[in-house]
Amino acid sequence: MRVKLSVEKMRVDIFVEYGELTGTCPECGAACRVYDRSPGRVWRHLDTMRFGTYLHCEPPRSECAEHGIKTMSMPWAGKHSRFTQLFEAFAINVMLASRSTQEAGKLLRLEWHQLHGIMKRAVERGLKRRGNDEIAWIGMDEKSFRKGHNYVSLMNDLEHSRVLDVVEGREGNAADKLIAKALDGGQREMVCGVAIDMSAPYIAAIRRHLPHADIVHDKFHIAKHLNEAVDKTRRKEHRKLLKDKDERLKGTKYSWLKGMEHLSDESLAQVESLAKAELDVAKAWYIKELFRHFWTRRDGAFARSYFERWYHEAFKTGLPEIRKVARMLKKHLENILTYFECYITNAVSEGLNSKIQTIKANARGFRNFENYRVSILFFCGKLELSP
Ligand SMILES: [Zn+2]
Incomplete structure (x- = not known):
């Protein structure tokens, strides 16, 4: 390992070398021989005394009998990330604590697309970890997305005050899509009640997919x-x-x-x-x-x-x-x-709505729906986000 310090650039570069002749296959974990090195990569790490700190490495490629030649995963970073896991965990906490994405970006010296990449990976992890908890009381609601006539449909867990998922649209099969996306087959059987407005597509979708749920127009x-x-x-x-x-x-x-x-x-x-x-x-x-x-x-x-x-x-x-x-x-x-x-109402959803309103205002309008969804789940999903 070699460390290069540049005081003028306020930067610390750490070069890590993988000296072993054997490694593990990233697919199956089998021990196998190191075939060669892939081109050098750089990961941003936590600052060292306010100096930007970067980790450099040429990740080795292993040669597995079954999976062939694969780049080994490095213990400090996720698969597609340009940041170490420690940095990502820190960035997530800064974003959650900041009043706006712009402010978090300034504190972390990151561009919007970098912040968004971290958010997206965090939400993917969180959704995977959420698994199939039993969710008894839900609320479904529409919300305007952009100026004009763009709407999204949201599903909230009323007991735990969190957003479960978001899909585009509010008519036709938007409610069907929302239920399919947020709840798996077993969870759909467990829903006891849904608070919704008196909208025909929502009512029909609940009748179709949530066999034991009471509908409550709250x-x-x-x-x-x-x-x-x-x-x-x-x-x-x-x-x-x-x-x-x-x-x-x-x-x-x-x-x-x-x-x-x-x-x-x-x-x-x-x-x-x-x-x-x-x-x-x-x-x-x-x-x-x-x-x-x-x-x-x-x-x-x-x-x-x-x-x-x-x-x-x-x-x-x-x-x-x-x-x-x-x-x-x-x-x-x-x-x-x-x-x-x-006795369920959408009071929880009203609270989440105002939080979503702030997200929308801070992001100065979302260019596409998927970014909007990721932000909502990041801030209102109560997910376990850390790497
Ligand atoms: Zn393998």
């Missing part, structure tokens, strides 16, 4: 639909009022989307005065707020009878957006009531 998705109905009602009414120079709804968007207990005294007074004036948006808001009692008693029988009363009230408003959501909820009522049997 409260977060339902709240989202009700909020959207309130907001559409507000926009429509606001436009109508503006024609008569009536600006009462200006700047009220967020008051209607919050729950009553989260409103400031000022907003609450505003909401109450608009309600007295019998504006449509106030009626829609009231119906949305009423639905919250559906959940509070944690009692399926109560919820079922409460729903009938709520549905009646919702229809009485005559508001098309509210009626539309009410009809949708009635159609899917049985799979909403399943909540009172297994």
Whole structure:
């Protein structure tokens, strides 16, 4: 072994030689003779006192009776890596601890594609190690990928707050692909419940592949639909009022989307005065707020009878957006009531979503889906990443 130090370049080069005449076959591990050396390779290692440190070696090629001539694997590095395992493990920890990939790149003096290579190998290792654990409660959801109409479908493990996998698209067979990719045959038998939105392709895929799973249309998705109905009602009414120079709804968007207990005294007074004036948006808001009692008693029988009363009230408003959501909820009522049997929601997925949002913002838009998937699994997969 020889060490070369260059103070000007702030660099340490370590040259390792393999002097033995025998080696092992990388395929089968059999002892065999060294045939020759392959061309020199360089691996980056952990810095030595802030000096970039590089390992040089000409890996020997072994000659196996069964597998022929193969380059031997070196104990300090993975097969396709330009970094030693110790460096990769360190780089993984720096990336996990950094606020952004750019920042990690600066600390490690690595380019984006190098960081990404390390991430990709880490995720491959982690997925292999995850194996076939039993996963009882899952959530499936869509998420926008790029600006425009690109979507991805995600599967989350609700118990352990981790993303299991991601596929492109949200319609057609995206859900089938997602289930096939994230869970093996045995795991599919073990799933007890899935929290999803009321989307037909997801429902059909679960029916097809997860024979023992209850479907739960959870409260977060339902709240989202009700909020959207309130907001559409507000926009429509606001436009109508503006024609008569009536600006009462200006700047009220967020008051209607919050729950009553989260409103400031000022907003609450505003909401109450608009309600007295019998504006449509106030009626829609009231119906949305009423639905919250559906959940509070944690009692399926109560919820079922409460729903009938709520549905009646919702229809009485005559508001098309509210009626539309009410009809949708009635159609899917049985799979909403399943909540009172297994109490799962996508609350975990909501948390993961905001984490994914940060990943997306930090990467300044992903050029392709596979990179996006690797980043999500790296940061949100709770995988064992180290070499
Ligand atoms: Zn062999």
